[in-house]
Amino acid sequence: xxxxxxxxxxxxxxxxxxxxxxxxxxxxxxxxxxxxxxxxxxxxxxxxxxxxxxxxxxxxxxxxxxxxxxxxxxxxxxxxxxxxxxxxxxxxxxxxxxxxxxxxxxxxxxxxxxxxxxxxxxxxxxxxxxxxxxxxxxxxxxxxxxxxxxxxxxxxxxxxxxxxxxxxxxxxxxxxxxxxxxx
Ligand SMILES: [Zn+2]
Numbered sequence: 807x808x809x810x811x812x813x814x815x816x817x818x819x820x821x822x823x824x825x826x827x828x829x830x831x832x833x834x835x836x837x838x839x840x841x842x843x844x845x846x847x848x849x850x851x852x853x854x855x856x857x858x859x860x861x862x863x864x865x866x867x868x869x870x871x872x873x874x875x876x877x878x879x880x881x882x883x884x885x886x887x888x889x890x891x892x893x894x895x896x897x898x899x900x901x902x903x904x905x906x907x908x909x910x911x912x913x914x915x916x917x918x919x920x921x922x923x924x925x926x927x928x929x930x931x932x933x934x935x936x937x938x939x940x941x942x943x944x945x946x947x948x949x950x951x952x953x954x955x956x957x958x959x960x961x962x963x964x965x966x967x968x969x970x971x972x973x974x975x976x977x978x979x980x981x982x983x984x985x986x987x988x989x
Contacts, residue, residue, distance in 0.1 A: 808965070809851055809854070810965050810967070812841055812847050812850070812851065813836060813841055813948075816841045816844060818841040819834070819835075819836055819837075820835040821834055822987055823979040823980075823985065825988045826989065829974070830972060831971070831972045831973075831977040832970065833969075833970065833979060834967075837989070838873060838877075838919035839873065842877065842919070848876055848877075848880050849883070852877065852884050853884040854964055855877075855945045855964055856880075856881045857884070858962040859881075859885065859915050859942075859943050859945060859962070862942045862960075863913050863942070864887045864913055864942060865909070865912040865939075866887050866888035866907075866908070866914050866915075866934075867882040867888070867914065867916075867917055868914055868915075868916055868934050869890075870891070870892055870929060871894070873919055874892075874926075874927070874930065875891045877918070877919055878891055878917055881915065885915070888906075888907065890908070890914075892930035892933040899929055899933070900932070900933040902933050902937060911938065911940060912939040912940065914940065914942065915941075915942060915945060916930055916931045916934070916941060917945045917946065918944075918946050919946065919947050921949050921961075921963065922950050922955075923954075924956075924957065927944060927957075931944075943959050944959060945962055945963065947964050947965065948963060948964065949963035949966045950966075952968060
C-alpha cells in the first residue's frame with residue numbers, strides 16, 4: 807500500500823491550517839506517530855523502506871529518538887541488521903547510549919520518518935560516525951525537502967511531498983480566515 811494512503815488512513819496526515827514549530831504556517835501536517843503506533847503498518851513501511859537498501863550491506867540502522875526509534879527497529883528487522891537510536895545530548899548534538907553496539911567500519915543506514923531539512927537525522931549520523939561507523943544511505947518515509955536534502959550518500963524515500971509553507975504575513979490561509987492550529 808502507498809505510504810501516504812497509510813498516513814491518511816491512520817489520521818497521520820492532517821489537512822487544515824497549522825502553526826509549525828518553525829513559526830511557519832502550512833496547510834498540511836504529518837504526524838508519523840499516528841501511523842507507527844500500529845505495529846502491522848509500522849512493519850509494512852519498515853519492510854518497504856528496507857527493500858530500497860537491500861544492496862547496501864547494512865550492519866545497523868539508526869534513527870533520532872524518539873520519532874526514529876520504532877522506524878529504525880522495523881527497517882533493521884527487514885534488513886537483518888541491528889536497530890540503534892541516537893538521543894539528544896542537551897548541547898545541540900546527539901549520542902548513542904552504552905549497550906548499543908557500534909563497531910568501527912560498521913556500515914549503517916540512517917532513517918527518519920519525515921525529512922524536511924534533514925537536520926535531526928544528520929545529528930544521529932554524526933553520533934554514529936563519531937564511533938567510527940560508515941554511512942551508506944539515508945532513508946525516509948516521506949521526503950518533504952523539495953529535493954533540498956543532501957547527505958553525500960543515496961537518499962531514498964517511500965514518498966515525496968511538496969508541502970507549501972508560508973510566513974504568517976504571507977499566509978493565504980490566514981487571509982481566508984481559517985483557524986490556526988498548533989502542532
Ligand atoms: Zn496562516
